[in-house]
Amino acid sequence: MRTEWTVPAGRAALAAEAEGRGPLVIGLHAGVCDRRMWRPLAEILKASCRLVAYDRRGFGETPAVDERRSQVDDLWAVMGHPAAGSPAILLGCSQGARIAIDAALQRPERVKALVLVAPAVSGAPPPELPESVQALVDAADEAEKTGEVARLNALQAHMWLDGPLSAEGRVGGPLRQLFLTMNRIALNAPPLPSMSEPPSAWERLSDIRAPVLVLWGDLDFPHIKARCERLVEMLPRARAQLIKGTAHLPTLEQPEPCAAAIHAFIEEVGPISRADHRN
Secondary structure: OOEEEEEEEOOEEEEEEEEEOOOEEEEEOOOOOOHHHHHHHHHHHOOOOEEEEEOOOOOOOOOOOOOOOEHHHHHHHHHOOOOOOOOEEEEEEOHHHHHHHHHHHHOHHHEEEEEEEOOOOOOOOOOOOOHHHHHHHHHHHHHHHOOOHHHHHHHHHHHHHHOOOOOOOOOOHHHHHHHHHHHHHHHHOOOOOOOEOOOOOHHHHHHOOOOEEEEEEOOOOHHHHHHHHHHHHHOOOEEEEEEOOOOOOHHHHOHHHHHHHHHHHHHHHOOOOOHHHHO
């Protein structure tokens, strides 16, 4: 059964939820989603792990409270709550994966393992985009500049849900509506200029000694697919999992094969000692 609560983090109150029993997994959502992106996965994995997910500032049900903190500080607040804990397996998608990587570098003793889904990495080399993909990105940038939120939302659904080289509308029905609903909240949230960023992680990836599963979809941006392959080479204890027929959000679009890969990874990583993770 899903439980919900709020976590004090500085002046913010982070909306959080959990489902399942077993090893603790903390879900860090993508920048175009909120904690709801993990629900299909949590439903499948609820007999295998306890998946705790929360909305970052300006996403879902968490207000955009601006203050001098980092996203990693907020993650530590979630992990310090009695409903969560540490050490934990950090499950991050895109921007959420960037936070997971930063956390593993900052406090490695609190991170049992990482599952990185189409990860962003602070300090990664800038991408070189194919002409057709660049045109889509340019259209989204223009919509953002002119304040056309509905158009920007639709363009981002094409880029991140369908895949930039796929036909617009490849993914439809309730899943597309969920994406548009989640991303609309993020697009309408005020900026957080005071939030601080940890140092670049790209040059320090070899310092991460925890086991890592890097998972991505074959319809994602070409540079993200190449980055995932490079991460598997750079991280000392990493392995790869490609999910065919999905783009940037494979755990949302195809939760079954993703859950199977994550379940096998959790089994391989082994038990986490905190007894209350089984509650």
